[in-house]
Amino acid sequence: MSVVVKPSTTMAILCSTFLPQVPNHFRRNPISSFPSKSIFSISPKAFSSNAISKEDEAPARVGFLGLGIMGSPMAQNLIKAGCDVIVWNRTKSKCDPLISLGANYKQSPEEVTSSCDITFAMLADPESAVEVALGKSGAANGLSPGKGYVDVSTVDGVTSKLIGKQVKATGALFLEAPVSGSKKPAEDGQLIFLTAGDKALYETVAPFLDIMGKTRFFLGDIGNGAAMKLVVNMIMGSMMASFSEGLLLSEKVGLDPSVLVEVVSQGAISAPMFSMKGPSMVQAMYPTAFPLKHQQKDMRLALGLAESVSQPTPIAAAANELYKVAKSHGLSDQDFSAVMEALKPRLQTPN
Ligand SMILES: NC(=O)C1=CN([C@@H]2O[C@H](COP(=O)(O)OP(=O)(O)OC[C@H]3O[C@@H](n4cnc5c(N)ncnc54)[C@H](OP(=O)(O)O)[C@@H]3O)[C@@H](O)[C@H]2O)C=CC1
Numbered sequence: 001m002s003v004v005v006k007p008s009t010t011m012a013i014l015c016s017t018f019l020p021q022v023p024n025h026f027r028r029n030p031i032s033s034f035p036s037k038s039i040f041s042i043s044p045k046a047f048s049s050n051a052i053s054k055e056d057e058a059p060a061r062v063g064f065l066g067l068g069i070m071g072s073p074m075a076q077n078l079i080k081a082g083c084d085v086i087v088w089n090r091t092k093s094k095c096d097p098l099i100s101l102g103a104n105y106k107q108s109p110e111e112v113t114s115s116c117d118i119t120f121a122m123l124a125d126p127e128s129a130v131e132v133a134l135g136k137s138g139a140a141n142g143l144s145p146g147k148g149y150v151d152v153s154t155v156d157g158v159t160s161k162l163i164g165k166q167v168k169a170t171g172a173l174f175l176e177a178p179v180s181g182s183k184k185p186a187e188d189g190q191l192i193f194l195t196a197g198d199k200a201l202y203e204t205v206a207p208f209l210d211i212m213g214k215t216r217f218f219l220g221d222i223g224n225g226a227a228m229k230l231v232v233n234m235i236m237g238s239m240m241a242s243f244s245e246g247l248l249l250s251e252k253v254g255l256d257p258s259v260l261v262e263v264v265s266q267g268a269i270s271a272p273m274f275s276m277k278g279p280s281m282v283q284a285m286y287p288t289a290f291p292l293k294h295q296q297k298d299m300r301l302a303l304g305l306a307e308s309v310s311q312p313t314p315i316a317a318a319a320n321e322l323y324k325v326a327k328s329h330g331l332s333d334q335d336f337s338a339v340m341e342a343l344k345p346r347l348q349t350p351n
Pocket residue numbers: 065066067068069070071089090091092094122123124125127128131132152153154155179180181182183289290291294295
């Protein structure tokens with residue numbers, strides 16, 4: 001296992017700044033004369049998009065597939081850093097804001113990977129990750145030796161291994177790199193990457209991960225990144241269910257739940273998640289950062305992981321039931337904190 005934390009002083013950095021660290025086989029045209037300064041010591045102003053002007057100094061092209069709540073800000077940060085980004089999303093209209101920031105658009109995942117050196121994919125779940133990677137006009141069709149495919153979606157290890165196997169069959173390299181952190185960390189370039197797979201690709205894409213995130217772990221073989229992500233989200237889902245029970249119980253016994261949020265924030269069980277989401281939960285408002293349907297998907301996948309090694313997880317199993325109830329009441333697209341609604345009497349007895 002290795003872990004790298006981005007220096008907190010890192011400012012917006014132009015992608016071209018990173019290019020001296022990108023191995024030649026990932027460059028469409030190898031760069032020989034680019035200045036070799038530390039990526040963290042260069043002022044963003046030292047480089048402009050015109051800094052690379054000759055044909056033989058073209059930058060690495062980065063593809064991005066899947067522009068939902070997470071993919072859009074992640075791709076946006078790459079564009080703002082000066083990367084040459086090509087985007088695709090099933091619903092084309094979500095590409096438009098990125099195109100107006102300077103991204104190019106292709107009509108299929110295959111066209112993106114065939115045009116790019118490295119492609120990131122941020123899809124909803126195992127089914128969509130497989131569809132986009134391996135389906136008709138899927139990403140694998142455009143991959144070949146010298147390219148890399150980085151799946152940053154949250155999926156299970158079996159899915160990741162399936163995608164990895166097909167990607168590697170094309171001669172390309174594969175990295176699974178699910179992220180911890182939600183909409184705001186994605187916007188702020190503060191995600192935590194949990195990577196596994198080809199170490200060479202990990203090293204190649206490290207500068208891009210550092211644009212989108214604050215910390216990156218390399219965890220070894222494919223499946224370890226997925227497993228780490230699922231364990232983290234299993235804990236998170238159970239914590240949120242427990243917090244919801246506490247808020248409702250405090251109110252029912254005549255306490256002010258807002259004060260409970262404050263009390264919790266002062267003690268050993270304090271967590272940014274409680275402080276961030278507690279105040280809106282008290283008002284029964286759930287602005288979506290992490291959709292409830294994805295949290296339930298992660299609980300389901302984590303329980304499958306636990307089952308595969310006969311590890312009892314009764315608390316997560318109970319929490320999962322609550323997320324299922326919340327989904328059955330139409331709360332799938334609300335934030336996962338809306339799981340609290342499943343504990344309220346009117347939702348426990350649907351019409
Ligand atoms: N939101 C969060 O806080 C976090 C989410 N994650 C994980 O990141 C992933 C993405 O999450 P998020 O951005 O929130 O989710 P969204 O639901 O906002 O976006 C999902 C993306 O997947 C695409 N998609 C869904 N089904 C298909 C399909 N069958 N074929 C092609 N594309 C498809 C959607 O396309 P379309 O626009 O056409 O619907 C969209 O681009 C998930 O795995 C989630 O668990 C990880 C960390 C934090």
